[in-house]
Amino acid sequence: xxxxxxxxxxxxxxxxxxxxxxxxxxxxxxxxxxxxxxxxxxxxxxxxxxxxxxxxxxxxxxxxxxxxxxx
Numbered sequence: 001x002x003x004x005x006x007x008x009x010x011x012x013x014x015x016x017x018x019x020x021x022x023x024x025x026x027x028x029x030x031x032x033x034x035x036x037x038x039x040x041x042x043x044x045x046x047x048x049x050x051x052x053x054x055x056x057x058x059x060x061x062x063x064x065x066x067x068x069x070x071x
Contacts, residue, residue: 003071004042010069012040014060028057 015025015036022040026033029050038044039054046054055062 001042003069004045006069007065007071008040008042010065011036011054011058013068014065015040015058018059020058025054025057029053 015022022033022036025036029036031050035044039046051062055065
Protein backbone atom coordinates (compact mmCIF):
# COMPACT_ATOMS: atom_id res chain seq x y z
CA UNK A 1 0.00 0.00 0.00
CA UNK A 2 2.76 2.47 0.90
CA UNK A 3 4.26 2.28 -2.58
CA UNK A 4 0.91 3.20 -4.13
CA UNK A 5 0.42 5.97 -1.56
CA UNK A 6 3.88 7.45 -2.18
CA UNK A 7 3.36 7.26 -5.92
CA UNK A 8 -0.03 8.96 -5.61
CA UNK A 9 1.50 11.75 -3.54
CA UNK A 10 4.18 12.17 -6.18
CA UNK A 11 1.57 12.42 -8.94
CA UNK A 12 -0.36 15.00 -6.92
CA UNK A 13 2.80 17.02 -6.23
CA UNK A 14 3.90 17.25 -9.86
CA UNK A 15 0.36 17.83 -11.12
CA UNK A 16 0.01 20.83 -8.81
CA UNK A 17 3.56 21.99 -9.56
CA UNK A 18 2.56 22.32 -13.20
CA UNK A 19 -0.68 24.11 -12.34
CA UNK A 20 -2.95 21.27 -13.40
CA UNK A 21 -6.19 20.18 -11.77
CA UNK A 22 -7.35 16.59 -11.64
CA UNK A 23 -9.91 17.53 -14.27
CA UNK A 24 -7.19 18.98 -16.54
CA UNK A 25 -5.22 15.75 -16.36
CA UNK A 26 -8.35 13.65 -16.85
CA UNK A 27 -9.28 15.67 -19.94
CA UNK A 28 -5.80 15.23 -21.41
CA UNK A 29 -5.95 11.47 -20.77
CA UNK A 30 -9.63 11.15 -21.78
CA UNK A 31 -10.60 9.53 -18.47
CA UNK A 32 -12.67 10.66 -15.48
CA UNK A 33 -11.24 12.93 -12.82
CA UNK A 34 -12.35 10.30 -10.31
CA UNK A 35 -9.73 7.96 -11.77
CA UNK A 36 -7.02 10.57 -11.17
CA UNK A 37 -8.31 11.00 -7.63
CA UNK A 38 -8.19 7.24 -7.03
CA UNK A 39 -4.59 7.12 -8.32
CA UNK A 40 -3.52 9.99 -6.07
CA UNK A 41 -5.26 8.44 -3.06
CA UNK A 42 -3.84 4.95 -3.64
CA UNK A 43 -7.27 3.46 -4.32
CA UNK A 44 -6.45 1.92 -7.70
CA UNK A 45 -3.64 0.58 -9.80
CA UNK A 46 -3.00 1.32 -13.44
CA UNK A 47 -1.68 -0.24 -16.60
CA UNK A 48 1.72 0.57 -18.01
CA UNK A 49 0.04 2.37 -20.91
CA UNK A 50 -1.88 4.55 -18.48
CA UNK A 51 1.31 5.23 -16.53
CA UNK A 52 3.01 6.52 -19.69
CA UNK A 53 0.00 8.72 -20.49
CA UNK A 54 -0.11 10.08 -16.95
CA UNK A 55 3.57 10.98 -17.09
CA UNK A 56 3.02 12.96 -20.29
CA UNK A 57 -0.16 14.61 -18.96
CA UNK A 58 1.56 15.95 -15.85
CA UNK A 59 4.70 16.85 -17.81
CA UNK A 60 6.98 14.77 -15.59
CA UNK A 61 9.28 11.91 -16.61
CA UNK A 62 8.47 8.55 -15.03
CA UNK A 63 11.95 8.44 -13.53
CA UNK A 64 11.24 11.68 -11.67
CA UNK A 65 7.83 10.45 -10.48
CA UNK A 66 9.36 7.26 -9.11
CA UNK A 67 12.39 9.03 -7.60
CA UNK A 68 10.16 11.55 -5.83
CA UNK A 69 8.07 8.66 -4.47
CA UNK A 70 11.30 6.91 -3.38
CA UNK A 71 10.43 3.84 -5.44
